[in-house]
Amino acid sequence: MSIRHNKAKKEILRKDGLFYHPTFVKKSERAEIIEWLKTLHPIWEMRFSEHNPPPEGDEQRQLKRPVYWLGNWQFACLNYYHPPKGIHNRCVKGEDYPPVLKKILKTVEGITKTHFKKNEVPKDWNLNTCLINFYGSSIDPVTGKKNDTARVGDHKDFELGPVASISFGERAFFQFVLGKKDLKNNILLEQWLDDSSLQIFAGELYKDRAFHRVQRVENKLKTSFDLNVENFETRRINFTFRYVPKEHIIEFNKLPETLQADITPYMEELAQNSDHYRLALAKK
């Protein structure tokens, strides 16, 4: 079963467990967010670390794209927030949202509470965590050769409750899939995520059972955001807002020493451009 979203009509898509608005962010808000993004210095993370080495059959690798987290930082080498078991020492207190995002989120939380069933929205749920993904091509600093890495493989977002996603730049082809990877005809729903769009998904089907992935990002408009991302050409930016209960967000200096050691290089890199991370390191 595959349901295609009709981009030409620019319609709002409402289904049980899914909401999509193709032109949600206003032009003025978009401009403010893009200006604010220029103040960030996204980082490249490695998937594993000294105290969390790759499991058998896996290997150390760099993530496919630079990232920035708001609210709390889920460092890849801390293994990401993964309830019910993986909840401790994974979400390190991060920077707050800028005012423009705070305002948009109030509306998004309101839409979510109206649109989704009560049992799909946990008590105390709010979108206090955000992963900003930068999609595009890495550029080899020596040869200048570009490598398009603008995609994400099948995965689930394990944070509890609805997830909201806002996109800017070139369109992304997004799929919800059921069952094992590479299974044919396992597409539950596929849609283009437009510039300034809002997608919210939740519930047993879209959130708990289905995996989601970004198959590709277009390059039709030749978009290139002017950001502080070294050796990378960004043509799409995606914000995924999630919920982490505040008791699972930990200050850097409260992490076990081994984990502090693993993420100190990232903290130091972030601290070069962020008072928040400078202060967090100073408390060590």
Ligand SMILES: O=C(O)CCC(=O)C(=O)O
């Ligand atoms: O870029 C997107 O549209 C999806 C990002 C995503 O799947 C994630 O952040 O978990």
